[in-house]
Amino acid sequence: xxxxxxxxxxxxxxxxxxxxxxxxxxxxxxxxxxxxxxxxxxxxxxxxxxxxxxxxxxxxxxxxxxxxxxxxxxxxxxxxxxxxxxxxxxxxxxxxxxxxxxxxxxxxxxxxxxxxxxxxxxxxxxxxxxxxxxxxxxxxxxxxxxxxxxxxxxxxxxxxxxxxxxxxxxxxxxxxxxxxxxxxxxxxxxxxxxxxxxxxxxxxxxxxxxxxxxxxxxxxxxxxxxxxxxxxxxxxxxxxxxxxxxxxxxxxxxxxxxxxxxxxxxxxxxxxxxxxxxxxxxxxxxxxxxxxxxxxxxxxxxxxxxxxxxxxxxxxxxxxxxxxxxxxxxxxxxxxxxxxxxxxxxxxxxxxxxxxxxxxxxxxxxxxxxxxxxxxxxxxxxxxxxxxxxxxxxxxxxxxxxxxxxxxxxxxxxxxxxxxxxxxxxxxxxxxxxxxxxxxxxxxxxx
Numbered sequence: 112x113x114x115x116x117x118x119x120x121x122x123x124x125x126x127x128x129x130x131x132x133x134x135x136x137x138x139x140x141x142x143x144x145x146x147x148x149x150x151x152x153x154x155x156x157x158x159x160x161x162x163x164x165x166x167x168x169x170x171x172x173x174x175x176x177x178x179x180x181x182x183x184x185x186x187x188x189x190x191x192x193x194x195x196x197x198x199x200x201x202x203x204x205x206x207x208x209x210x211x212x213x214x215x216x217x218x219x220x221x222x223x224x225x226x227x228x229x230x231x232x233x234x235x236x237x238x239x240x241x242x243x244x245x246x247x248x249x250x251x252x253x254x255x256x257x258x259x260x261x262x263x264x265x266x267x268x269x270x271x272x273x274x275x276x277x278x279x280x281x282x283x284x285x286x287x288x289x290x291x292x293x294x295x296x297x298x299x300x301x302x303x304x305x306x307x308x309x310x311x312x313x314x315x316x317x318x319x320x321x322x323x324x325x326x327x328x329x330x331x332x333x334x335x336x337x338x339x340x341x342x343x344x345x346x347x348x349x350x351x352x353x354x355x356x357x358x359x360x361x362x363x364x365x366x367x368x369x370x371x372x373x374x375x376x377x378x379x380x381x382x383x384x385x386x387x388x389x390x391x392x393x394x395x396x397x398x399x400x401x402x403x404x405x406x407x408x409x410x411x412x413x414x415x416x417x418x419x420x421x422x423x424x425x426x427x428x429x430x431x432x433x434x435x436x437x438x439x440x441x442x443x444x445x446x447x448x449x450x451x452x453x454x455x456x457x458x459x460x461x462x463x464x465x466x467x468x469x470x471x472x473x474x475x476x477x478x479x480x481x482x483x484x485x486x487x488x489x490x491x492x493x494x495x496x497x498x499x500x501x502x503x504x505x506x507x508x509x510x511x512x513x514x515x516x517x518x519x520x521x522x523x524x525x526x527x528x529x530x531x532x533x534x535x536x537x538x539x540x541x542x543x544x545x546x547x548x549x550x551x552x553x554x555x556x557x558x
Contacts, residue, residue, distance in 0.1 A: 112389055115478050117432055117467075118539050120144035127253035138541040139463060140437060148460070148469040150227055150305075156219060161457040162447070165465050166492040169447050173439055175502035180438035183504075184457055185348035194284065196365035209351055211507075213358060214366065217345040218507050224411045226342070229262035230515050232360055232408040234522040236268065236431045241527055243396045243557060247550040248529075252382035252519075256375045264370060266326055266339040273328075277321045284314040319364055322371075329487065340371075341459040343367070374508055378515055380544040384431040384532050385424055385520050387537060387551045388478055390510065390529040393481060399423055400558065403525035406518075420517040422480040427516075428498040430478060433544040437500060462497050463545070503554060530554040 146152055150166040164170060173181045182203035195201055199210040233539060239254035257278040258269040267274050326347075332338035346366065348503040350357050358366065390397040398419045405416035414421075430535040439458040442453060452458075471496070473487045482488035499506035506512070531552055538548035 112477070114476055115388060115391065116539060117476060131214060137510075139539060139545070142461075142464070146464045147467055147475070148414055150470075153450075157458060159455065160453060161459055162452055163459040163461055163464070164447065164507055165468050165471075166448070170460055170465070170497070170501075171494075173460065174497070174500060174504070178503045180442050180445075181458055182442060184440040191372075193312050195368050196319070196368035197362070198365040200369040200373065209353070210362075212351050212353065212368070213349050214346055214507060216349050217342050219346045220512070222345075223344075223510055225290055225340075226263045226511070227411045227514065228409055229266070229341075230518055231258055231263050233258040233267075234519045237519055238526050241555060243527075243555055245552060245554050247530055248386050248553045249379065249546065249551050251546045252386070253375070253379040254278070255519055256378035256382065256515075257281070257371075259519075260371055263511075264342045264367070264374075265329065266343075267342045270288060273325055275323055275370070277318060278375075279481055280314055280318045280321065281375065287540070302331070305428040306321065311466075314390075319368060321406070322364050323360065326360055326367065330360065333444060335420050342370075362513050370508075373506060374511070378544055380433040381424065381431065381512075381516055382519060383547070383548055383551050384472060384520070384545075385427040385516070386523070386529055386553060388430075389520075389524060389545075390531045390553050392478055395419075395423060396524060396529065397424070399521055400524045400528070403521035406522055406525060414514055414518065417517050419480065420521045421513070422483045422517045423515070424520055425483055425492075426478060426480040426494075429466045429496060431539060431545050432466055433500045434498075434500075435463035435541050436461045445447040460497070465495050465497065472547070506546045526558060527555045528558055530556075 120140065146163060151169070152163045154161040154163070164173070183201060185308070186408055192201065194315070195438070197206070199207060199214060202210060205267050233255060236258060237251070240254065242252060254269065257274070261267050261269050261271065261274040261277075265274070269275055269278055305458055326343075329338060329343050329347060331343060347358060347363055388401060402420050405413055409412075414454045437460045439460070441452055441454055441456045441458060444454050445456075456489070466472070469475055472491055473482065473485070499509035499512065530553065532552040535549070535552040536550065537551045540548045
């Protein structure tokens, strides 16, 4: 049986310098194979200790039971701060709580139904753009996911001049930015200059400048009473219930940057891998294409007619979680698996390894959307499936993603059949999200 592509693992023992080089090049192949069966592993450097945990009850403690005791690690923030500033993705404590109090209402209640027409229009536009013949599909899914973000957030299609500029700058940025920079390994005082590539820093600044123009334009529309009732308007006009204050323009730029990163990058990655898996497994592709015949009218109820497509997308998120690793920090000494963990240690939770863990999942490296209807699949979905994190810091847009992904996947496969391209098997690597080293190339033909 064909196995979905998986990066090779490194040898069990390498020098710290070798590990740093491997890690900076690609976080996935820098890890040893034993992490796919270990409950916990320790990694020591001269500067700090890092503990990867795969044991579900320990993950539950960190993400769900006591998240305040395990704040986001600044080591992740070091690499992303030029783009994300002080966004909700990077903050902790009261700053994070205030940001969530303002943001969360925009994603509550019936907002999914309200934004569904924008997602529908983006899926129709994506289907219309698809070329025939051999194409690099990540470019197509990035375009589609960005279109969804702009339509739901700012009520504009990606053809809008500002939206198009943000999209193209972001494509350049995500290829130049590793998931962690040198600060992931070295403790750097505040006064020390950060070691970012010049093109990365410049691209981040350009993106933020463009987003600021979108925010300023919307602020003017709000003041004039002509702003559409979309996510940006909702977030910009929602006061913190505790203080009565709204986001400043600079804070809104921070939040839009993470919405774009979380909503565009992750969706584009998952959609591209889903289409590749459909090319690899034509029987499942046929089932999705058959379900897609239900997509005849823009009505939220059609999502109930796509159960197989939803399981295919969920299986894609298992095998290729867009965010492969999350890093927390211990705020006090902890005892995990009879081992004392010092204060200030890094706790690494890796969806990449958890979702393929050999002691949790049946046939963990196989593509099998049917697994979600089995007892093992249902058990692992509860305890070992966290593509959107979990607990208090679960991704705000998780519900959006599980509508957007299956909808666009089904809509595209309603019109086209996809096939793999011989000799161009994709190799998963981690940039900002799990992407393919040389892109994902597919052959498309109209049905």
